[in-house]
Amino acid sequence: MPAPPRTGPARALVTGATAGIGAAFARRLAADGRHLVLVARDGDRLAGLAAELAERHQVRVDILPADLTTDDGCLAVERRLAESAEPIELLVNSAGISLARSFLRSTVEDEARLLRLNVHAVMRLTLAALATMTVRRDGAVINVSSVAGFGAVMPGSTYSASKAWVTNFSESVGQSARRYGVRVMALCPGFTRTEFHQRAGINVSKMPDWLWLSADDVVAEALRDLGKGRLVSVPDWKYKAAVFGLRHAPRGLLRAVGGDTRARVGRDER
Numbered sequence: 137m138p139a140p141p142r143t144g145p146a147r148a149l150v151t152g153a154t155a156g157i158g159a160a161f162a163r164r165l166a167a168d169g170r171h172l173v174l175v176a177r178d179g180d181r182l183a184g185l186a187a188e189l190a191e192r193h194q195v196r197v198d199i200l201p202a203d204l205t206t207d208d209g210c211l212a213v214e215r216r217l218a219e220s221a222e223p224i225e226l227l228v229n230s231a232g233i234s235l236a237r238s239f240l241r242s243t244v245e246d247e248a249r250l251l252r253l254n255v256h257a258v259m260r261l262t263l264a265a266l267a268t269m270t271v272r273r274d275g276a277v278i279n280v281s282s283v284a285g286f287g288a289v290m291p292g293s294t295y296s297a298s299k300a301w302v303t304n305f306s307e308s309v310g311q312s313a314r315r316y317g318v319r320v321m322a323l324c325p326g327f328t329r330t331e332f333h334q335r336a337g338i339n340v341s342k343m344p345d346w347l348w349l350s351a352d353d354v355v356a357e358a359l360r361d362l363g364k365g366r367l368v369s370v371p372d373w374k375y376k377a378a379v380f381g382l383r384h385a386p387r388g389l390l391r392a393v394g395g396d397t398r399a400r401v402g403r404d405e406r
């Protein structure tokens with residue numbers, strides 16, 4: 137099917153744009169001259185960031201407040217992704233959460249909320265984006281996953297399992313989308329300084345400084361890897377080494393390291 141002609145400027149849509157890695161994507165893409173659509177729940181914070189980026193970089197920045205754990209929130213973003221007048225050429229699914237407690241002490245409500253945001257929303261928005269991108273034969277999706285998805289290093293946590301899904305899903309869909317000229321990539325950062333751990337109530341005070349990445353560096357490496365056509369991006373050499381270990385080390389050793397990690401990040405998994 138021939139690609140429909142573009143009738144307006146292309147832009148990027150970033151979820152989780154008010155903080156952390158999503159905000160770093162928004163800043164970098166605006167600095168690169170991209171028009172943006174920013175999604176998160178906090179409308180005031182979205183509006184503040186949009187005004188700042190529009191003024192500093194002379195780009196158009198629209199905001200779309202939405203709670204992506206809800207059907208209405210996902211539907212609003214799906215509708216925007218389907219608009220052909222101002223097509224979305226890059227979707228970044230960055231919104232995501234973790235929980236600070238063991239599955240053994242969790243609730244259905246909390247676990248369902250995590251899965252709705254980390255898995256269900258990512259599936260829905262990727263599907264909506266690919267519907268138009270594959271017809272236009274142009275576009276890319278970055279799904280923010282995690283190094284945690286490569287192994288059960290946080291025993292009792294559904295977070296790692298949700299990120300294993302995001303990485304596997306993105307790598308798989310990325311192979312199907314390639315033949316349409318569309319890229320899908322899983323971005324798998326390690327510990328990154330954002331609001332993430334504080335929001336979840338995870339105590340990271342014992343984590344050594346050298347383990348931390350900056351959100352700006354994560355985004356720069358992600359965009360480089362997307363340009364190279366990678367299906368999975370793991371920023372920073374120390375986390376590349378960690379992923380190699382997680383993929384190839386004996387499971388018993390990983391379980392022992394997992395227990396140690398759990399102690400250092402102050403989780404109560406007993």
Ligand SMILES: NC(=O)c1ccc[n+]([C@@H]2O[C@H](COP(=O)([O-])OP(=O)(O)OC[C@H]3O[C@@H](n4cnc5c(N)ncnc54)[C@H](OP(=O)(O)O)[C@@H]3O)[C@@H](O)[C@H]2O)c1
Nearest residue numbers: 152154155156157176177178204232282327328330331332
């Ligand atoms: N930080 C790390 O160490 C790390 C490591 C590996 C992977 N990651 C992944 O990186 C991604 C971004 O995390 P981050 O570290 O940047 O976290 P963050 O600083 O806490 O930012 C999370 C963003 O998601 C938005 N959000 C949260 N719940 C939402 C909902 N229900 N609907 C819509 N938006 C929602 C938040 O805005 P509102 O509150 O305004 O909605 C915020 O903009 C996540 O997928 C996370 O799993 C993080």
